[in-house]
Amino acid sequence: MLLQWRNFLKDKRLPPGSMGWPFLGETLKLYTQNPNTFFSKRLKRYGSIFKTHILGCPCVMISNPEAVKVVLVSRANLFKPTYPRSKEMMIGPEAIFFHHGDYHSRLKKLFQTSFLPCAIKGSISDIEHIVLKFLPSWENTSTINTLEEMKKFAFDVAMLSVFGGQLLPEVLTETIKQLYHCLDKGYNSMPFNLPGTPFRKAMKARKVLNETLMRVIAENKRRMEISSSSSKKQQQSGGLLEVLLAGSSSKDHQHHQKPNYDQLSDSQVADNIIGVIFAARDTTASTITWILKYLHDNQDILYKVTREQEVIRRRRRIEENRGLTWEDTRRMPLTSRVIQETLRRASVLSFTFRETVKDLEFEGYLIPKGWKVLPLFRSIHHCEDFFPQPEKFDPSRFKVPPRPNTYLPFGNGIHSCPGNELAKLEMLIFLHHLTTTYRWEVVGDDDGIQYSPFPVPKGGLPIRVTSTMMNI
Ligand code: HEM
Numbered sequence: 001m002l003l004q005w006r007n008f009l010k011d012k013r014l015p016p017g018s019m020g021w022p023f024l025g026e027t028l029k030l031y032t033q034n035p036n037t038f039f040s041k042r043l044k045r046y047g048s049i050f051k052t053h054i055l056g057c058p059c060v061m062i063s064n065p066e067a068v069k070v071v072l073v074s075r076a077n078l079f080k081p082t083y084p085r086s087k088e089m090m091i092g093p094e095a096i097f098f099h100h101g102d103y104h105s106r107l108k109k110l111f112q113t114s115f116l117p118c119a120i121k122g123s124i125s126d127i128e129h130i131v132l133k134f135l136p137s138w139e140n141t142s143t144i145n146t147l148e149e150m151k152k153f154a155f156d157v158a159m160l161s162v163f164g165g166q167l168l169p170e171v172l173t174e175t176i177k178q179l180y181h182c183l184d185k186g187y188n189s190m191p192f193n194l195p196g197t198p199f200r201k202a203m204k205a206r207k208v209l210n211e212t213l214m215r216v217i218a219e220n221k222r223r224m225e226i227s228s229s230s231s232k233k234q235q236q237s238g239g240l241l242e243v244l245l246a247g248s249s250s251k252d253h254q255h256h257q258k259p260n261y262d263q264l265s266d267s268q269v270a271d272n273i274i275g276v277i278f279a280a281r282d283t284t285a286s287t288i289t290w291i292l293k294y295l296h297d298n299q300d301i302l303y304k305v306t307r308e309q310e311v312i313r314r315r316r317r318i319e320e321n322r323g324l325t326w327e328d329t330r331r332m333p334l335t336s337r338v339i340q341e342t343l344r345r346a347s348v349l350s351f352t353f354r355e356t357v358k359d360l361e362f363e364g365y366l367i368p369k370g371w372k373v374l375p376l377f378r379s380i381h382h383c384e385d386f387f388p389q390p391e392k393f394d395p396s397r398f399k400v401p402p403r404p405n406t407y408l409p410f411g412n413g414i415h416s417c418p419g420n421e422l423a424k425l426e427m428l429i430f431l432h433h434l435t436t437t438y439r440w441e442v443v444g445d446d447d448g449i450q451y452s453p454f455p456v457p458k459g460g461l462p463i464r465v466t467s468t469m470m471n472i
Contacts (some may be wrong), residue, residue: 013366016052025053039379059372063379066407067363073413079354085192091278092271111418114243119327120422127429128323130156138465143443147460150285157426158280164239164271179209211268244269284423286454290346293457294393297444306435308334313436329428337395339427343409346455347378377408440465
C-alpha cells in the first residue's frame, strides 16, 4: 500500500515538491518554523505551484494570482471548502463556510443583504458607542494587551451585527460571551474528546451556547410574528438574525404553510450566528492590533492620519458635536490606505483551504480527487513583483489600485468575505477616536510575531495609553 502510494507520487503529472516523511509529511517543518520561511523556500525551489503533505493530507500550495483565481472564482465548483471535522463540530456543521452549492448561495445572499453598505450605515452610532465605552477604560490601566482588548471590541461589534440595535438583556449577552470564550479556548486545542480536556469543555460550552441561541431565536420569531400581524408595524431592529429569520421562514409564518424545502431550521440559524462571530472576531482584532503596531513604528504616518482625523473631528464639533456619519468615513483616504496596507503586510489570514471534488488537470498538472489546495494569500501579498519592497509598511502604494487578483485579504469568488465593509467601517470608527484622543507606547521592545493562530505581534502587543485631551 505504502509502496503503491510512493510510486503514485512519482507520477510526473503531479506538481513538483516534496511529500516529506511517511505519515508525518512536512507537518513538523511547517509548524516548527516561521510559516513564511516554509512557503518561500518551496516557492524558490519548485515555483508557484508545489505539492506537500501536511496534517495527514496531500496538499497543493498555490501562490500564482491567476491560478488562485481559477481555484476561487472561475472553477470554484471543482474546489470545495474543507475544514477538519472537529472544527465543524465546534462552530456548527451548518455554518456557511463549510458549504458549497445551493445551501451556500442561499445563505450567502442573506449574509450579503445583512452586510451591504446600506445595511451597515445604520449601525455607525452603535459602533461609535462601543468604541467610546472601550477607549476611556484604557486610560487608567498601566498596561493593556491590545489583542485581548480588540477581541472584546470585535466581539461586541459582531454581536451588534447579529442582533442589531435590539438590546439583549445584559445577563444574556454576558452568558453568550462567557460560553463563546470557553468554546474559543478549545477551538485550537487537540481534538481529544476526553474528560477535562479543553476540547471536551469547549464542546460542552457549545451545547449550552446552542440552547441559549435557540431561546433567543424562538423569542425573535415570536416578536417578528407579533409585529407582522399587528397593524402598527414596529420598526425592525435589523441584524443578521432578523435577516436569516425573515429570509427563511416568513412565508411559513404568515400563511401557516408546511415548512418550505429551503427553510432554515433554528439550528441552521444558530450555527450561522456562532459562525459569524467566529469569522468576525479574531480576524478584525488581529488586524487592528497590527495597525497599532505599524502606526507606532511609523510616527510620520501616525501624524498624517491624526491630521486627517482631526479635520473630521473639528467638523463634528462645529456641527453641534454630532457623531460620525457614513460620509465622514468616506473622507478618510489615508486612514483607509493604512487599513489596506495593514491587511496586505500582516495578511492575518495567510491562506485558505479547498479540496478537489474530482481528479483535475490544473495548470498543466494533475491534482487527484480529495487533495487539499491552498491559495497562499500571504505569499502573493509579499511578492515583490506585485508589491515592491514588500516588507516596507507603505500605505501610499495603494494610491494606485493593485494588479488584478494580487490583493486578496478578504478572499475572492463565491466564498469571499461578506463582512469586509463592516470590518473596514469598525476599524475607521475606532481609529478616528483613538488617533484624535490618545497616544500609545509599546511596552517592551520585542518585535517578534506569535501565531495564535493568526499572526499577531508578540505578547498581543502590550501598550500603555495616554489621553491627549489635556493638550488641546
Ligand atoms: C479584517 C477582518 C476580516 C478578514 C481579514 C476576513 C477575511 C476573510 C476571508 C479571506 C474569507 C474567505 C475565506 C475563504 O475563501 O475560505 C472570509 C470569509 C468570511 N468572512 Fe471574513 N474577514 C474579516 C472580517 C469579517 C467580519 C467582520 C465578518 C462578519 C461580520 C466576516 C464574515 C465572514 C464570513 C461569514 C465568511 C464566509 C463566507 C463564505 O464562506 O461564503 N468576516 N473572511
